[in-house]
Amino acid sequence: METVVSGIRPTGNLHLGNYFGAIKSFVQMQNEYNCYFFIADWHSLTTRPKPESIVNSARTILAEYLACGIDPEKATIYIQSDVKEVLELYLYLNMNAYLGELERTTTFKEKARQQPDNVNAGLLTYPTLMAADILIHRAVKVPVGKDQEQNMEMARKFARRFNNMYEVELFPEPASFSFTDKAIKIPGLDGSGKMGKSDGNCIYLYEDEKSIRKKVMKAVTDAGPTVPNSEKPEVIQNLFTFLDIVSSKDTYNYFEEKWNDCSIRYGDLKKQLAEDIVTFTNPIRERIEEYTNNTELLDKIALQGAEKARESAVKTIQEVRRIIGFK
Numbered sequence: 001m002e003t004v005v006s007g008i009r010p011t012g013n014l015h016l017g018n019y020f021g022a023i024k025s026f027v028q029m030q031n032e033y034n035c036y037f038f039i040a041d042w043h044s045l046t047t048r049p050k051p052e053s054i055v056n057s058a059r060t061i062l063a064e065y066l067a068c069g070i071d072p073e074k075a076t077i078y079i080q081s082d083v084k085e086v087l088e089l090y091l092y093l094n095m096n097a098y099l100g101e102l103e104r105t106t107t108f109k110e111k112a113r114q115q116p117d118n119v120n121a122g123l124l125t126y127p128t129l130m131a132a133d134i135l136i137h138r139a140v141k142v143p144v145g146k147d148q149e150q151n152m153e154m155a156r157k158f159a160r161r162f163n164n165m166y167e168v169e170l171f172p173e174p175a176s177f178s179f180t181d182k183a184i185k186i187p188g189l190d191g192s193g194k195m196g197k198s199d200g201n202c203i204y205l206y207e208d209e210k211s212i213r214k215k216v217m218k219a220v221t222d223a224g225p226t227v228p229n230s231e232k233p234e235v236i237q238n239l240f241t242f243l244d245i246v247s248s249k250d251t252y253n254y255f256e257e258k259w260n261d262c263s264i265r266y267g268d269l270k271k272q273l274a275e276d277i278v279t280f281t282n283p284i285r286e287r288i289e290e291y292t293n294n295t296e297l298l299d300k301i302a303l304q305g306a307e308k309a310r311e312s313a314v315k316t317i318q319e320v321r322r323i324i325g326f327k
C-alpha cells in the first residue's frame with residue numbers, strides 16, 4: 001500500500017471549507033493508502049503562540065479530525081512534536097538546504113512581510129521541516145492545497161538531493177495530491193470568494209445553531225434577478241453552491257426554478273440553507289463535544305498514533321544515520 005502523509009497547522013477551529021477540502025480527502029484516502037495524518041504543532045511555533053494555546057489547539061484539532069471520521073484504526077494520526085525523529089531528519093536536510101533557495105520561497109517572503117519583527121530561522125527553514133514530515137515516512141503522495149505547491153517542490157528537491165549525494169534511493173519523490181482540484185470550492189459568506197478564517201465569512205464545524213443561522217442570514221446577496229434564466233452573479237452562485245453541498249436535490253431545484261422565473265426570495269433560501277447546514281454540522285458538533293470532554297481518550301489516541309508513527313520514523317532515521325556515516 002502506498003504511503004500518504006499530510007499535516008494541518010493548528011491555527012484555530014476547522015470550518016466547512018476545511019471539511020470539504022482537506023478533511024474529506026483525508027477520510028477517503030485512509031481507506032486506500034497507508035496514511036499518516038499529523039497536527040503540525042512545531043510549524044505553528046514560527047508565530048510564537050502562547051504555551052497554553054499549543055496544547056489546547058492540538059487537542060481541539062485532534063477531536064475535530066476524529067469527529068469528521070478520520071479513523072485511528074485505519075490511519076495513523078499523531079501530534080508532530082511526539083515524533084522526535086522528524087527533528088533529526090530536519091537537521092540533516094538543513095545541512096543540504098541552501099540559504100538562497102529558502103529565501104526565494106514565496107511563503108517565506110510573504111511571512112517575512114507579515115511579521116517583519118520576527119523573521120526567524122524557523123520561518124526560513126519551514127520547507128525543510130515540511131520535507132522532513134513527509135520524507136520521514138517515505139511518503140509518495142501528499143494531499144495539500146494549491147498554496148503548498150512550492151513547499152512540495154522543495155520536498156522533492158531535498159529528497160533528490162539526498163539520494164544523489166549519497167548515491168542511494170532512499171526517498172521517493174513525493175507527489176502532491178491537490179485536493180483543491182478535486183474538492184468543491186467552499187465559498188465565503190461575505191461574497192469574498194473562498195471560505196477563510198475571518199469571522200462572518202466562515203462557518204465552523206463546532207458552531208452553535210444560533211450563530212450559524214445568524215451568519216447565513218447575513219450572507220451577502222443582490223437586488224434579485226430581473227431577467228428570466230439569467231446567469232447568477234458570484235454572491236448568489238455562492239449560495240447555490242452551498243445548497244448543492246448540504247441540501248437535497250429537490251431543495252436545490254426548487255430555488256433554481258425560483259431564480260429562473262425571478263420569483264426567488266433570498267430570505268427563504270437563506271432560511272432553508274441555514275437549516276440544512278445545521279442538520280449537516282449537528283452530528284459533527286456532537287462528536288467534537290464527546291471527544292473534547294474525554295481528554296483521557298484523546299490522550300490515548302494521540303499516544304497510540306505517536307507510537308505507530310515512531311515505528312515508521314525510526315526505520316527511516318536508522319537508514320539515514322547509516323547512509324550519512326553515523327554508526
Ligand code: TRP
Pocket residue numbers: 005006007008009040043129130133134142143144148151
Ligand atoms: N505547510 C502545511 C500548511 O500550511 C502544513 C504541513 C506541515 C504539511 N507539514 C506538512 C502538509 C507535511 C503536508 C505534509 O498547510
